[in-house]
Amino acid sequence: MSRRLWRATLAGIVSFGAAGLGAAACGSREVATAGATRLDPLAWTQCEQVSTSSGFECARLQVPLDYAKPDGEKIGIALIRLKAADPGRRLGSLVFNFGGPGGSGVSTLLNAASAFSVLGRRYDLVSFDPRGVDRSSGVKCLDDRRMDQFLAEEPSMNVDTERALDVEFANACYKNSGKILPYIGTVNAARDIDALRAALGDSHLNYFGFSYGTHLGAVYATLYPKNVGRMVLDSALDPSVSMLEMSKTQALGFQLAYEDYLADCAKTGQSCPLGPDKAAANGAVLALLDDLERRPVKVGDREVTATLARTGITQALYSRLTWPLLTDALVDARKGDPSGLLALADQYAGRQPNGTFSTLQSSLPAILCADTTDRPTVAQAGALARQLLKPTPIFASTAASAGMCSVWRTPGEDTNKHVDATGSNPIVVVGVTHDPATPYQWAPRLANQLRTAVLLTLNGEGHGAYGQSPCIDTAVNAYLNDGKVPANGLTC
Numbered sequence: 001m002s003r004r005l006w007r008a009t010l011a012g013i014v015s016f017g018a019a020g021l022g023a024a025a026c027g028s029r030e031v032a033t034a035g036a037t038r039l040d041p042l043a044w045t046q047c048e049q050v051s052t053s054s055g056f057e058c059a060r061l062q063v064p065l066d067y068a069k070p071d072g073e074k075i076g077i078a079l080i081r082l083k084a085a086d087p088g089r090r091l092g093s094l095v096f097n098f099g100g101p102g103g104s105g106v107s108t109l110l111n112a113a114s115a116f117s118v119l120g121r122r123y124d125l126v127s128f129d130p131r132g133v134d135r136s137s138g139v140k141c142l143d144d145r146r147m148d149q150f151l152a153e154e155p156s157m158n159v160d161t162e163r164a165l166d167v168e169f170a171n172a173c174y175k176n177s178g179k180i181l182p183y184i185g186t187v188n189a190a191r192d193i194d195a196l197r198a199a200l201g202d203s204h205l206n207y208f209g210f211s212y213g214t215h216l217g218a219v220y221a222t223l224y225p226k227n228v229g230r231m232v233l234d235s236a237l238d239p240s241v242s243m244l245e246m247s248k249t250q251a252l253g254f255q256l257a258y259e260d261y262l263a264d265c266a267k268t269g270q271s272c273p274l275g276p277d278k279a280a281a282n283g284a285v286l287a288l289l290d291d292l293e294r295r296p297v298k299v300g301d302r303e304v305t306a307t308l309a310r311t312g313i314t315q316a317l318y319s320r321l322t323w324p325l326l327t328d329a330l331v332d333a334r335k336g337d338p339s340g341l342l343a344l345a346d347q348y349a350g351r352q353p354n355g356t357f358s359t360l361q362s363s364l365p366a367i368l369c370a371d372t373t374d375r376p377t378v379a380q381a382g383a384l385a386r387q388l389l390k391p392t393p394i395f396a397s398t399a400a401s402a403g404m405c406s407v408w409r410t411p412g413e414d415t416n417k418h419v420d421a422t423g424s425n426p427i428v429v430v431g432v433t434h435d436p437a438t439p440y441q442w443a444p445r446l447a448n449q450l451r452t453a454v455l456l457t458l459n460g461e462g463h464g465a466y467g468q469s470p471c472i473d474t475a476v477n478a479y480l481n482d483g484k485v486p487a488n489g490l491t492c
Helices: 003-011 105-120 144-153 159-177 186-200 212-223 243-266 278-294 306-316 320-334 339-349 360-370 378-387 396-407 442-450 470-482
Strands: 056-064 074-082 092-097 123-128 205-210 228-234 297-299 302-304 427-434 453-461
Touching (some): 056 105, 056 186, 074 105, 074 186, 092 212, 105 123, 105 470, 144 306, 144 339, 159 360, 186 205, 186 212, 205 212, 212 228, 212 442, 228 470, 243 278, 243 320, 243 378, 243 396, 278 320, 302 339, 306 320, 320 339, 360 396, 378 396, 427 470, 442 453, 453 470
Parallel strands (some): 092 123, 092 205, 205 228, 427 453
Antiparallel strands (some): 056 074, 074 123
16 A cells, blocks of 8 residues: 555544553642633634634633743633534533543544534534643654654663663753643643633533543543533543553553454454464564564655554554554565555654654653653663563563653652542543553543443443444433433443
């Protein structure tokens, strides 16, 4: 498959959530957002580079840089809105966070709004770039050229190499974005959401969060339980997990998804282009990665390393929709053309065809490190990666990245390790049994911690339940549109 066709295909597939997840939540409560009533009204205008017929509008919400100084310096939060298709039956706004941390809600809603057309009949669909992300004072670290090189090398199983890469990255973030770094993180993002709720004129927040967005929603519900309207948290995480536990659980989760992918291919027997059975297919993939480890392959002026190939495999495992693309990419790579794996890796990294990057890969570690005081060393992360080599040889190296916060230049905080939404309206938490990025066991844990949640389960693959199952969609739509709380423990 040509590289141009790869990019066109990937552009039509939206992944809700990136690989990294926050590990913190909030323990204290607030009854109102300081200064919310003094915020200027939102001035909605046509979004840049969007046709007038699309219906999208954009605005900026001015919020305090430092909530301890509500009358001090302000920053702008980038917003996007698609008005309700049936204004006569409008319920208000439905605010989305699609995950990350570090994913652009503005860009994602532009691409994904059609997936929420049932909800868009009665809600204004609203999303935003959280502080420190893309259009909202996005964190910037390495320049584009060095980012290409960095992502081709990191994570590394060599502790000295990994430490040097981490230090370089952390220093660049501090140099280029030191002003915003102390003020990002999930607690301040939740405060921004309540300012957004007030600016939208909604008495309660209606919210749909995916992946890291479940963490953000849980923190909001802990800070402002009485302001919670209808809230759905899809592909939930457990906010109490440590950095090393999170890395281990995710590596094993991607291994499970990878084995499911291989088994699915092997069902076709001799027709599976990677091998006639699961073991043979796995052997072919491991041999390819070994070859790339020894001899990276050029694609244009770029070099596809084993690290980039593993990243491409990881990206394709977020959804069953991309399994056929992964098969094509692996087959092509075995023939000497790894451009498909490179395209997948670029999507994961937020790299554009012109070589520029979104802030995803910079915002993600910045928010993670802001959200916790947990600081495993690079050596500890490397030791975990080596322990994982046997059970998950492809994904073990991802654990090496867990040492990044140990060299971060700004402190984190973990007053938010526990969430408790007591006093809120019912919250719907959804988990997928074979979710690689937010493994299923995190969903019931989050539901229990919130105390006001009901749990829905999808027996299936992929990251994100909504849109995969008519059963899940019916339950979620009935809750958000009609207020019908689904039965706790519903399994689809």
